[in-house]
Amino acid sequence: MNRKLSAAARREENWGWIMVAPTIIGLGVLNIWPFIQTIYTSFCEHLGFGRYKFIGLGNYAEMLGNTEFWKATWNTIFFCILTVPVGVALALFVAILLNAKVKFKGGFRTLFFLPLVCAPAAVAMVWRWIFNGEYGILNQMLGQNIQWITNPRTAVIAVAIVSIWSSVGYDAVLLLAGLQNIPKTLYEANSIDGAGKIRQFFTITLPMVSPTMFSVLIMRLMASMKIYDLIYMMADETNPALTDMQSLMYLFYRSSFVAGERGYGSAIVVWTVGLILLVTLIQFWGQKKWVTYDI
Amino acid sequence: MKRFSRMTAAALALVLLLSITGCGASDGKTHLTFQIWDVAQRASMEAICAAYTAKHPEVDIEVQVTNWTEYWTKLEAAAESNTMPDIFWMHTNQILYYADFGMLADVTDLYADEDPSYYQNHFSDISIGNASGSDGRLYGVPKDKDNLVLVYNKEMFDAAGVAYPDENWTWDDLVSASAQIYDKTGKYGYMAYNDDQMGYWSFVYQAGGCILTEDKTRAGFDQPGTRKGMEFYVGLQDYEWCPDQSYFAETAPGTAFFSGIGSMYIEGNWELMNKCVSFPDMNGKWDIAPMPKCPDPVSGDGRATISNGLCYSTAARGKTRDIALDVIKFFGTEEAQLLASSYGAAISAYNGTEQPYFDAFDKAGYDINVPILMDQFAYGVQNVNNAAKPKWKSPVLDELNKVYNGQQSLDSALDNMQNIIDTETAKKLADN
Amino acid sequence: MKSMDSLHRSYAMAKFLTYFFLILGALIMVFPFAWMILTSSKTVAESLAVDPVVIFPAKWMLDNFKEAVASLPFGHLYWNTTLMVFFRVICAVLFSSMAGYAFAKLHFRGKNLLFGVVLIQMSLPSQIFIIPQYQMVAKMGMANTIFALVFPGLVSAFGVFFLRQTYMSIPDEVGEAAYLDGCNQWQTFYKVMFPLTGTSVAALTIFTAVFAYGDLMWPLVVNSDLKMMTLSSGLSTLKGQFTTNFPVLMAGSLLAMLPMIVLYLIFQRQFVEGIAGTGGK
16 A cells, blocks of 8 residues: 555656646756856856856945946836836725726726736837927927936936836736625625725725735736846936946846847846845745734 | 647647657758848848859848847847858948857958959958957958938928038038028928937047047047037037927938928938839938038048948858858858849949949939949948947946936036946956 | 705716826827827928927828838738747747746756846846857857747746646646546646636736737847848837937838827726736736
8 A cells, every 4th residue: 555655656756747847848848947047147248259257246246336337226126116116006006996887998907018018128119209399299298398217316216117117007907807706795784884995995995905916916026126127228328327327137138139248237137136136035034014814 | 638649640740740840951051040130131142042053053041020129139149059040241330259269150261263353453441440359350241331321301401491411511511401492391490319320420530530530449538629519419409490309209201301390311322212103202302411410620631521431241150151151252252242233222342333323313212312322431420339339338338328418418428438348348358 | 955966066077087087198198199290290400390389291291201211121021020929929828828827836956046047047137148149059059040030039047937836826726637647647647637717827828929929129139131021120220320310210110109009998898907917916
């Protein structure tokens, strides 16, 4: 009996390995090995054409003493502040509106979701044109003369607006699914108590939707910490606000790809990944305080 | 169940099919790839390839175009894994980096059998310099030579009653014409933006300064001529007739010019034919003039225009090295260079093959004063480069950006730019 | 009576505000598209006019579209994008289903460690893989092929993570019943379990397709031959060529977005509901 069970267990184990093999081998070759190499090169100086010289913590020392690096770290955090709390709050607002009894609900949902299916390259292009300081329609409508993309103070905000515009519908759809799972009876029981709509929102809606909200927050935060594409497509090398808007991953691109400083670029990557893991851990730790899995 | 296994089988079969179609066709020919970055020159490059394959039917050459930015990302990655394209363009920004690391085939003796001093007899010193490594040997066959010109809008000059620019124009004329045009027509004058090759470099050399010293080991930003040129060029954006750098970050000077918003900008001759073709409505309304000169240079006669040139290179350790060398040997002949010139996209480097370039404008009916390009070669300055250029190019641009957006003074920027170039260059020299 | 009245009034007010914000939001969402369409039909001069700004082109014309089509081989771009999306979806669904099932239902040594690999991959920025992956493709001699486009999408960490959640929500009894019927683990997986994950697989398909379609850097680096590019990377080439000629760029963008938008409008229900499922609980 015992031997038979262990034979079955061994078979199960073999199947387990076989079934994860393609994924694990693929991830190992395509992603994990390059990442290990990145960690290694962060301790090296790139001499050129993939030749490295081990220099210990030199890149990290240079990085931590560099104002451009701290600026990029702040830009990334600022971008996250703009897109994560503000973006997700907006998405929740849209989800609540869509959850109300309205006509053309499907139509609205379709429109809010539309940016997701558009190529980011095209999205960046049209927004660049809308934001254009001289000829952009936005300044024409506002009657202002703001250099949205080239003014150090507005550049990050402009990128964040595009990012929120692209993702708000997606987040709202996820949150809407969460909202629709809330049993109606909870509200009915509560309204007999005479609770106001506002109180209802904080006592029922928010706790009930908090698990969905948590996963939306995690996903959005991870994406925002890695922001790169939008900046790459919206700013040129000649943009005088470039150092005021570049994110960590954009700084990595400029160091590794443009200037060939791959050791230094790798150190930035290690820092960024560490930062992502840190905020993710904080979120998982913090979820106990506000995410309700049962009511 | 059946559906799933059938799906799996089909998917695997398709993946297999994919990998097969990836392999080269087996028609017995040698297939070479030729990588370039300029779409506008695809036709002329295909023409010289066709001329070669007509003589060598066993060879097939495919021209591939990659955007400028990705071109260098790819080429470096390919060089590391020894998978470079068979033939490719090389630029002065990068040639020393590639050559010093032994990535490019040495072509100094390519023509030794017919003429040991082939290059010296048929190409200018600047062209040879642009194709040379730090060791003075050639790592590419010179392809073309270019220089920069002042492009101006004739209608705006007429409207403001200002005489067209000519070879006697100085910086003062540039400023006063810009002011008059702006006052009379509301159009921008000379559009001076933050760029090295297309921007301040020419002005620095006109003023008698330099970006790098003669031996290329130090920057020249601490020299009086350089300072003079920089002060003048950066100061241009203070005039109300010149847009500021934020404007140029969103609208290239060329775009502003051809949409009738500005009256002058500096362009490289390699773009002229492309502009003629792209903006047929502007035909006859614009022309080119020599670069304005510095009226009171610290040294020299006040004339300068940056003259760059590309070359055809092949990998030092490519699998098809010998055939590729034979192809680029042909690309360096009078026949191939005459043919390439005739497309009007670039002036071939081989002395005496320039005429078809000028004729191309006439033939296509574009009335542009192209012969002045020929005169300008007399005072052309070789495009600035040293082995550390890939490292200092963008940090230096960043420093100047901080002057344009008011974060630092020109003085401190010049100090920093000097510092960046000197440090990177010293580091490079120590590594070698 | 009075309280009923005020209740009614506040109800009407809430209704009005709901519609107000929904319509405002919808306008903001649609505006860039509208502006794209309007700009794509303008002349360059019209697009740059500021005083007053030109909203509607004087003449609706297709010249900019013609110019975009003349500069880019759109036929190839559509076809390459379709193939890339198709193969990435097949690979993601196939391999992720297998691994997702194994991680959710099977016991084997090293499971937690291996699942950790999946989680780590999800937090890594994709830009760091471009050069190493390009070198792998180049070494295989596969640059400028459809295979090269598919390459980084051969496996999907997100797919594994997402489908693992799905398999975990299927009760263990389902699998046990099949096992007692004499199925081995593989048969249990593809006969019984896989067919139960239809909606999740659909969601993963959409997610993978949308992501692959938007991928820009990789296709740009790995395939330089214009005929082997995707819509996104082709568009970026167009930008290099026309720099700030926005009417042509907008026309090109519209052409690049059109197929996906049409697909979306036809299957919008499936799209939206599929994606709603990727949120997880």
